[in-house]
Amino acid sequence: MSGSQSASQTAGPYVHIGCTPKVAGLKNMYGGHVLGADIFPPDVPGRKIVISGQIFDGAGDPVLDAMLEFWQADASGRYGANGAYGGWARRAVDPEAGRYRLETILPAATGDEAAHVKVWVVARGINLGLHTRIYFEDEPQGQDPILAAINEPSRRSTLIAKRSGDDGYIFNIHLQGDKETVFINV
């Protein structure tokens, strides 16, 4: 190794100016193009699902200034096979309730890893972006190495999205406290 990693700094409360300028109210920035709005091209094969939820702080209050990014395999278990940034999306949480919503397709398992969507969370007060994963309660978890590494069942459940309706899943993230989500050092 010949260099040292640059240190992370918080994305701050105004991350949306830089990453989702339309959400921040910058009219027609980049010609109105919203990077990461669609996770896959519209014709990608797979079962369409919607993942939604909120992020909560240690006081149980919703985090209103977060940005999330997602990265996932397609319905064949392949990463990055559907266009240059197919499988990647970003969302700002809404400023009133801190909700996010991701319309995507159900990923397939890849090797030992059960079907999951990777998540990265940044916001004011988060010094180093937090990685976690969304698994699906009605999909087989098999020998998934991350779930297997979590000893406490209650903590394991923090990574598993609950089915809600025909095509919906609920996945909330707790930054701190009794329900603290398992975060991953990738």
Added chain:
Amino acid sequence: MVSETDPFNPQDMSLQPPALTPDYRSSRLRAPSHKLLSLEQGPGELTGPTFGHDVIGPNDNDLIINYAAPGSAAIGEQIMVHGHLLDENARPVPQALLEFWQANAGGRYRHKKDGYLAPLDPNFGGCGRTLTDENGYFSFRTVRPGPYPWPNGGNDWRPAHIHFSCFGQGWAQRLITQMYFEGDPHIPLCPIVQTIADPKAIDRLTARLDMAHTVPMGFRAFRFDIVLRGRASTLFENKLEGN
């Protein structure tokens, strides 16, 4: 040799800010208390989104004009920021998307929640983006942002800074950081800067005045290099050279 299937080096936590940094008050309720779960990187960590010039417009890297009315320009001291995106193995990271955002010359963000008394500049949006070139170099023009007060302690001010969002070549390299300006007296006073324990790591986030690229009677240049995690090369016992 290093290939695209080799894992990334672990995050060097001695260089990174810990989650809980009480002097930066916002971290108190937002810092996870459990240790991070370590992961053997799989295909999803080793790959990541890649971007091409189709996402970049001709003025996206010029914050002086990219939000301004035609013929107008943002108010403030015009500067050029340039640097090299590398990994820990000193390999350039080409074709990587960088996004940047900042306050205007008066220290005010174009955001409805920023209530600082400095005026908004109608010709300054405060964001831009670019791709690194084939050798990992990048540059953009902007106005030097102003420092501003923030409600943390009694009298906290942010040093002038530019936020950077960096994509590398894998999900594990994703980084958001901030660039500070050489000589700013607020750097040692700022609780956000001081979330980083290692003074050398802070120094590496501090851009240097670069007179060699400063344009006479034009604008000053600042140099800011960014280092992402590198891939750990596979060690072959019979082929040590190159490792």
